[in-house]
Amino acid sequence: MSWKHLFSRSLSAAPGRLHFAAHSHHLWPDASWDGQAQALDDAARLADYKWDHIFAEVIPEAQQHIVRELALPDPASIAFAPNTHDFLVRIVSALPMAQPRVLASDGEFHSFRRQALRWAESGRIALTTVPLERLAAEAEGGAYDLIFASQVQFNSGQALDGIERLATLARPEGPLVVIDGYHGFMATPTDLSALAERIFYLSGGYKYAMAGEGACFLHAPPGFAPRPEVTGWYAAFDDLAARQGGVGYAPDGRRFLGSTFDPSGIYRFNAVQRMLASEGLTTAQISAHCNTLKARFLAADPYPDLHVISGKQARFLALQGSRAPEHYASLKAAGVVTDLRGDVLRIGFALYQDDADIDALLARIAP
Incomplete structure (x- = not known):
């Protein structure tokens, strides 16, 4: 299921952007x-x-x-x-x-x-x-x-x-x-x-x-x-x-x-x-949605040179390795918003993403 309609203003403002940094600056919903x-x-x-x-x-x-x-x-x-x-x-x-x-x-x-x-x-x-x-x-x-x-x-x-x-x-x-x-x-x-x-x-x-x-x-x-x-x-x-x-x-x-x-x-x-409340969305449901997206991304193993250090409660993946800055720069050049903390690349997941966004992210990572 997709909840993109709840974020139409933020998503339409930059239609080519893939925003995977909700842990840093969450896109604002229309509400x-x-x-x-x-x-x-x-x-x-x-x-x-x-x-x-x-x-x-x-x-x-x-x-x-x-x-x-x-x-x-x-x-x-x-x-x-x-x-x-x-x-x-x-x-x-x-x-x-x-x-x-x-x-x-x-x-x-x-x-x-x-x-x-x-x-x-x-x-x-x-x-x-x-x-x-x-x-x-x-x-x-x-x-x-x-x-x-x-x-x-x-x-x-x-x-x-x-x-x-x-x-x-x-x-x-x-x-x-x-x-x-x-x-x-x-x-x-x-x-x-x-x-x-x-x-x-x-x-x-x-x-x-x-x-x-x-x-x-x-x-x-x-x-x-x-x-x-x-x-x-x-x-x-x-x-x-x-x-x-x-x-x-x-x-x-x-x-x-x-x-x-x-x-x-x-x-x-x-x-x-x-x-x-009107959509019937709880934190548990949103977390489950984000965890499904996270699992889809991890299953593709797009960064074998980085290792995951984040815990299950985190709404983002923390991927650590010496090439993290290089990968961050590459994603930024491809129109993907993530963030970097030293040698840790952080990729966040949110309600405004769906399977198609994960597939698009993986496509932009691919050489």
């Missing part, structure tokens, strides 16, 4: 245009009062979509920001010690890696990184204030095996456990119901949620990191906040909010979620 238009219409219609509508209608709808996807118990635990880096900064600012001890895998995305390295350079944090497979055992040593790890690593597609082990370590006084779900959210079915009271989970709409930029979110467990030092005025929940004898905070996920932001990404996210 996202409807969401963007609604954001503009509401701004024109409501003007000064649009924020009342956004906080009363738009954000609660988005929270409901997220808690259904992740099996979270309380929509109020969800906060939104333009990017996950904002949340990282606020979480670290909530740690009370002068130099938090931070543990992470050695394969984290740039939004964490760059900031963590700079903090370590300045002495703001003490940073330890280990291979993903060693993370849980290292964390159990008890020497850390913050543990940060990706659900699925961005470069290799390797999945974190041990979120439950990390969650058992989490305490309000530390360590805080933060899971970066950007390559897991809506890429693989995820049930956080047993972990929701202990872990932070952050992700966004740019990849498999198909909503584009500006719609990142954080699930914040109750009672953990109640007063981030880096804070915006949206984090104060009502007039009672001003009577707390200092800077007040909302008691739920809103304590991690910043200040004025562009809400259009959340409108797009909601519109795409409605589209998926």
Whole structure:
């Protein structure tokens, strides 16, 4: 079956392009245009009062979509920001010690890696990184204030095996456990119901949620990191906040909010979620479709000089070898969009592809 009709605008905009990089920049479905238009219409219609509508209608709808996807118990635990880096900064600012001890895998995305390295350079944090497979055992040593790890690593597609082990370590006084779900959210079915009271989970709409930029979110467990030092005025929940004898905070996920932001990404996210519901498409069904395409590609063995390092939960293939840059350049010249991380060629699969696209990709790879 094909769902190309849901992406007619993006596909028709570049008809000769083969887009195999949904893990990097997912093509926008037509529904996202409807969401963007609604954001503009509401701004024109409501003007000064649009924020009342956004906080009363738009954000609660988005929270409901997220808690259904992740099996979270309380929509109020969800906060939104333009990017996950904002949340990282606020979480670290909530740690009370002068130099938090931070543990992470050695394969984290740039939004964490760059900031963590700079903090370590300045002495703001003490940073330890280990291979993903060693993370849980290292964390159990008890020497850390913050543990940060990706659900699925961005470069290799390797999945974190041990979120439950990390969650058992989490305490309000530390360590805080933060899971970066950007390559897991809506890429693989995820049930956080047993972990929701202990872990932070952050992700966004740019990849498999198909909503584009500006719609990142954080699930914040109750009672953990109640007063981030880096804070915006949206984090104060009502007039009672001003009577707390200092800077007040909302008691739920809103304590991690910043200040004025562009809400259009959340409108797009909601519109795409409605589209998926109307089509009867779940993450499990989309993943099964992508796995079928992935298997068709692998069966042809087009790159015998590269080896697969990605795990089953990844929505992309990570193919490693010394000729990966050469193959990437060849694909780009042939009008195929993939991406490259060092000696790893990443080829992603999506709802807007079908068997004919795999065959076309294989034909462009063939000498």
